[in-house]
Amino acid sequence: MNKNLKRVLAVAIASGLALGTVGTTQASAKKKVRTVTLAFQGPLTGPDAQLGQDQLPGALFAIAEYNAKNPKRQVLLVKADSQCDGTVAANLAPGVANDKKIVGVIGTSCSGEARNSFPAYIAAGLPMVSPSATAVGLTDPKAADRGFPIFHRVLANDKFQAPALVKVGAKGVTSPKFYIVDDQTTYGAGLAEYAKPHAKKAGSIAGTESVPKGTADYSSVTSKIKASGANIVLYAGYTADAAKFFKSLRDGGYKGVIAAGDGVNTSDFPSLVGSAGEGVRLVAPDVPFDLLVSAEKLAAFTKTTGVKIPGLYVTSTYDAANVFLSCFDKKKYNRPGIQNCITNGTFDGVSGSKIKFDRYGDIIGGAPVGEFLVKDGVIGYIGIA
Amino acid sequence: MNFSVVTSQFASLVLQGVALGLIYSLIALGYTMVYGVLRLINFANSEVFMVGTFTVLFIQVTVLGHAVTREPMHGWPLILALALSLIAAMGVCALLAMLVEVVAYRRLRAKGANRLASLISAIGVSIFLSESWRIFTDSRPHAGPRLLEKWSFGEFHGANFRIDTMMAIFASLIIYMVLLRFVNGSRLGKAIRAVSMSEENSLLMGINLNRVVTLTFAIGGLTTGAAAFFYITIYENTVFNVGFNLGIAAFTAAILGGIGNLRGAFFGGLALGLTEQFASAIIGSQWKAVTVFIVLVFVLLIKPSGIFGEAVQQTRT
Structure with a gap:
């Protein structure tokens, strides 16, 4: 604290x-x-x-x-x-x-x-x-x-965050080829699942992977992503694992886009990921x-x-x-x-x-999903995704 | 199942598997050395590893003042910083392992306590260290700085021969060779082997049992400390429970190769690292642990004492 x-x-x-x-x-x-x-x-x-x-x-x-x-x-x-x-x-x-x-x-x-x-x-x-x-x-x-x-x-909820994640990941990328990775948690697996149909619509899915939360070594996933020819990696998980995964991706020679959901969008992310976090695109249903x-x-x-x-x-x-x-x-x-x-x-x-909430607790009318970018070691808000 | 990745990334998977496997091997040597002498598992070894990783961070961030955001070092300052980190990690881990021996084993051994008592006291020390670090760090992950720029010697069939990976591989090989030579060729190594064969006869031969046991723990701490250094150099992060998963993996490696057997720990670690890499690549990361334990059970069914069988100290290899 x-x-x-x-x-x-x-x-x-x-x-x-x-x-x-x-x-x-x-x-x-x-x-x-x-x-x-x-x-x-x-x-x-x-x-x-x-x-x-x-x-x-x-x-x-x-x-x-x-x-x-x-x-x-x-x-x-x-x-x-x-x-x-x-x-x-x-x-x-x-x-x-x-x-x-x-x-x-x-x-x-x-x-x-x-x-x-x-x-x-x-x-x-x-x-x-x-x-x-x-x-x-x-x-x-x-x-x-x-x-x-x-x-x-x-x-x-993730029905809104998932398409925003795909959209932000694919921004400016010709022939988007997604590789979707989740951390097997309730949040990560769900977000990844909801992202898949949108990714298919936006381009193609080169592969998917579920890597348990707390994994230390991501080199085999990195090898798979490189072999798949994916140019966008979407990650649905939390900061600590994202930092390890993104380091492995960049150190392993992956040069494409990395985008992640709100679980990664925490203020300690830039310090945990170091230089491998530069250019990482983030979304979150928050302004x-x-x-x-x-x-x-x-x-x-x-x-x-x-x-x-x-x-x-x-x-x-x-x-x-x-x-x-x-x-x-x-x-x-x-x-x-x-x-x-x-x-x-x-x-x-x-x-x-x-x-105002609907019968099951969701906000009626939805809420905005924001786009963020890591630049010079700081997470900056770009706008509504 | 994705076999296409094996054809395109075979060399890469092998290289990464060897690097990861050798880190397992170094930790496994810590388990196997102690088992070879005491016929007991030092469950605190995983926490010795954890303390080693935090020692590396302490040296690099606090002592050398290299913040996470700073650019990598070069030349002599880099070599000295890496050497200092390695020596500090090995030294602290060796001292901690000796302390574990004194606290959790020696007194119980002197009183002729049941072996299970020592096992439980080692687990106690392990929990004490882990929980202390959890409270001390608020359970938060800690990033390591990038001292070493991760340049590559080149690529071969998708395998990226990065400096950190290559350093971990070659240094681990050197440490293993030195350890083998020490155990087989030195006077103290002979004493360790003698104690592993028979405590009673060793005492009759004038060997200082306590000294040998402490030395064995120290050697295990040294190899575990080296593993902690290479882990931080490659992965650049740690957390209070980092030792748990790696400790389980290293313990599995030691069992796979034949616990108490130096060669077994070394090749068991390698086998485990490679199995994990290929299982993740072919079947998927979510099946990695399942595959590893299926392989372990299968090997033990065929060869219950592990791939290399009985203790190397006894076979004088």
Whole structure:
């Protein structure tokens, strides 16, 4: 965890305690300060920690804004570190579900951990609003392991991300020949599967490969890609593995386009991949927070969180937190009330758009998918893909 | 099944398989040396490897100040930086392996404890190291800097003879030859072989058992440290659990070749590296582990003691 974030959390906790203390001491004289608790569930440690660490400031900022406006109703945030790991999430979710103080989950960040958390959260009626879990199956009415009725997400799913990934990968390439690689996770395998028909339409598929997450050596995949004559590699997986894979590709002499989904679009990607990351094209169903808010609001975000440049999914995490906070504004403070509020309500997104969920938790009308490019060791936003 | 890749990329798969296999071999030598002497598996060896990889990063990033974003080094500074990283990794791993021996094995051995007790204490040390590093690093992956520019000597039938790959191959061969010579030709090597044949007789012959066992752990640490250096040089990344998969692979290599057998560890590693490469290329990466273990079971069914059979120390090879 970076020092700024630690400082912010320490301040938030200290403020919470201080407020609690003030509330207790003044209880006899005045009305007590009431608290309501949300959880943020995502990777805060582990190989994919940066995904969650990038998002968390969005939730902290939204809550800080709410707390400033509502001194008598303070929102507390509990961090549930599921490490983007389904097994960790399955062990952690019952504890979160059983904590009756927690009335909603901002999360999960990853699709696999969402799927494994559903049994506990559905049984407990604990509503979830995810800022970044994009696997289609999570809201698929036909999927047995969908998150209905408690799961919602404020971003476009992989049905929208997959064509954007193909489009961005093929941009400027004559006779696109795709090689699609996934990491066998719920997210990666799903995104790759949805990309295939679009890749076929845009050109041809030279090959596909599923390489388990955590693989150290990608040289055989590199050899296959080189032998296939592919000129575009699409990767559906997460940052830590992408860094190893892209290094292997470039060191192995592959000179074509590399494009990847939002799992790779984390602020630590350029430092992990080094020079092999130059020119890598990325997509994500997100528009950077700093492009959507005023300079004053951005300054307030930096002051509150200590983060100068908001990372990926700060926008959607801010929106996800605000879905819950809007329900608090409507005096809904328990799980059934919040669930009902989310299902039937319409919420304001930071971009000015309206957020309303369909029956299975997807955002009605979709949401934009952004295009990004790694240049000079920095991930830059290009525009809507 | 994709056999076309074998025809077009055969040389490349062989080269990469040999490089990966030799890294397995170096770690496998750590397992096999200890087994040869104590008839016990040093399960902490995978974490010794992990610590070795972080040592290389520490030297390169913190001591030498070469940030991940910096350009590669050249000339004498490069040679000195690589030599320092290699020596540091080997030294730290050797010291750690000796510490493991003192903590997890020596006292239990002195008290005549059950062999399983030592096995469990080694697993305990392994978990302690792994979890400590997990907490210390927040479980995050760490990228290594590119000290060595990955230029190529040339290509042959799709095989790219890159400097890092070639360095790992030749240095591993040299380390193996030196180790063989040491075990077979030196006085201390003879002592190791004597202990592996019979602890009791070795004691009667005046051999300092503790010294020999510690030395054996140190040698295992040295080869494992070298593996850590070559791993970072080629793959340029590490994480707290990097030793788990590589440790399993190296242990499999040692079993495949014949545990306790130096030649077995060496060729077992090579065989495993090549099997993994070809299985990934032909059947697909998702079947790599399955194929490797099918091969292992098949070999053990035919030759239960592994390809090279009994301990090399006993056969005096």
